Amino acid sequence: MGSISPFNIAVPDSQLKQLNEKLEAAKFPDELDEAGWDMGVPLAEMKRLVTTWRENFDWRAQEKKLNEQLNQFIVAIRVDGFGELDIHVVHHQSGSPRAIPLLFIHGWPGSFLEATKLIPLLLKGDDGPAFDVVVPSLPNYGFSQGVQMRGFGLAQYAETMHKVMITLGYEEYVIQGGDWGSMIARTMAQYYSRHIQAIHLNFIPVIPPFPWRNPLRFLCSLASVPFSAKDRRAIGRTVDYALNGSAYMKQQETRPQTLGYGLHDSPVALLAWIYDKLHLWSDNYQWTDDEILTWISVYYFSRAGPTASTRIYHEGSASKPESKDTGGDSKQEMITNWMTLSEVLSASAQYNVRFAVAQFKGEIIQWPITWYRSIGNVVQEKEFERGGHFAAWEVPEVLAGDVKAFLGRDGPAYEAVQGKDGY
16 A cells, blocks of 8 residues: 655745746747737737746745645555656545545646636535545646656556555545546546446547447447537537647657657747647636646646656557566566557446546537447436536536536436445
């Protein structure tokens, strides 16, 4: 069992000083007249945000707010083949002895921050079940330790998240995930199905039901042809993302280190790279400057540095690495568990794990909602007319309500967790 110790965010003054110096020395490119957002973050917007970051943004105030608002810990987890990792975990308990343990898993370019609006809504049991909420920073993200060896793929992220829950005393639990959190949750369903009672997802990439992959599912899909206007809109959103919005993913999948020099050395480059996604992937959400700059600062001040966070794209898509004897006590153990992203997308979970899928209007990848049934035992399907990729941040009350409907007394997963509810 790993150790658990209290944690507070405390960025050294030297890092704040260095950040300010880099912002002072920032140089900007030109841009075409009336470029708008067509070619990326507009120049005027970048200059404004960099000036605000340098002159008006108060990281110490945000740091103090987070430390006062969140119960934070470092949980030491031993991952097979990679030794012990210190994992930053936000852990809030509802006070109910029958609360449902919920693991919230973020992705890129998210962080533990995404759950900060969701936590108080889930702790309350007056309008449904109450939850004990666990929000880890993934390895390589935020204030969790980075991984120095190759081969830390989806199975290892899944192992880490599962062992966090076990170390905190939760043998059975539910999961909420978006972005990479969705992929990690589905990986966990392959390895730890006897521990996972239910999974709620708000990002659900699947492989379309091509006839040569699954003839029966393809024939079933024909029942919805011609597609409804809503289905056509969903497919159109996915096609647009694939053609015009996915280049970042290919870069991070193939050459993350090359990109990483700019992200690590230049706070302006990091701001542009991530703010581009915050703007494009949200559903007309009105980001405040403090929200944007706090979000970026967590990446800039992260324990492993912002480059580490991009490597999940490469490692998640790579073939299983060979174990190597590096000599002495640093010999890497055999990596026994391995799933590539394509394998996760193709896999169907054990039937005992119940899924809820929530499709938000502004999500970057969308399909006809019936196609999501290929992931496993989907017992709840909802579509929402507001909210985007960062649903926990943009529309936390909607996401919390859907989770409670899924797991509550009249919900389709109530039977799976009925021994846990206290309302």
